[in-house]
Amino acid sequence: MMNKLSLSLLLLVVASSAWAGDAAYTIRATELKVKPYGDAEVLRSLPARTKVEVLKRQSSWTQVKAGTTSGWVKMLSLQLEASATGRRSDNGLSALFNVATTGRGGSTVTTGVRGLSEEQLKNAQPDPQALRAAKKYAASRAEAKRFADEGKLQSHDVDYLSGGR
């Protein structure tokens, strides 16, 4: 009993990534697989525009619940449902940052001189002092390498993709 409880708590924590609970639909017919691998067993085939619930993402795969069946589909065969409030795409950090998730329409005042709207960018005045302040945070080669090591990031040789330009 206790074990089951802690297991379900653990699952809750694991599943509570930012996308958990998002509504999405398939943008093409796609296979729902047991595991996030190309050669994994197919649970069933989902036709285009099947509604699913997003559980989590892992590299190019997204775990979803289609009806009562959970499984993995290719992440890019999904489109997340647009939400009226924008809340769904919110990772929770926006509350911390005081980001207005409902946009600027309502009570948020945006008539200030500064900002990143088209008009504000056209009339931007230089702030060399801010640029000097930004430079304090630059990372050296050695710092970047140490940081990569800490994250166990290893560099690899990968060729650029040609886009047929």
Place this chain on the structure above:
Amino acid sequence: MRAQLFFASLLVSLPVAAFDLGGFGNIDLEKAAKVVQKVQKANADINEPQEIDLGGGIASNLLGAAPLWDNPPVQRYVNKVGRWLALQTERPDLPWQFGVLDDDDVNAFAAPGGYVFITKGLLARMNNEAELAGVLAHEISHVLRKHHLQALKKGARSELMSDLANDAIKSQGGDPRLSKLVSAGTEIYARGLDKQDEYEADRMGVVIAARAGYDPYGLPAVLQTLQSINPNDSNLALMFKTHPALGDRLSLLDGLMSESLADSEGQPDLAERFAIQLKVK
């Protein structure tokens, strides 16, 4: 461009002909050579120090529009991710400078010479370090391919770009023509780059993230997240106006990545480090 080159080759060949015929002695060889030089320089690119100075001016303008977020730990964190990515590229030793702008808008910006900024509003919608890396690598790619410089060369201030390349404008010393060039460079953010440049930055960005050891699907994951934000949200207005449709960007990446980046699948996304670095203080 072609006409200028043709004119230049004409100038080169004329004096030679003059010697042969002996009848054009009044053509000043030295002067002709100078004209040729000037024409050639007009088509030349600005050099790296000039690129960095121009980019610094544009970055300074951008910081005038939106201030740097007063959060030193996050600024340092973003700089480390960015510099590690830049080290995987053909221009590892530009004075790379990254920053988070204190603004709710969802957007990211690159300026020539290695300046890259993302907004707090965009950072707030990311889930892990691989997503941050994907966005920074997209911006890094604009710098690598000099997309903004090309836009300036094609724009209304193209003659000033020639003057800068030609050393007729000094990039340091407050020449008013340089300010005009910096303003034109800043206006590109309001207008947007060439669509093809955005697609190229997407293609390069996922590769740079993969080279740096990250899950390369960070960039498409962010684009997919942005798809779910209400398109009428004014925080996305400029990003939407200046970039190709998210669906088009995603479907182009989808085709390319599933073929060529399969080996990079399963690389870490460092969700935990990202959450710790951005946690409430």
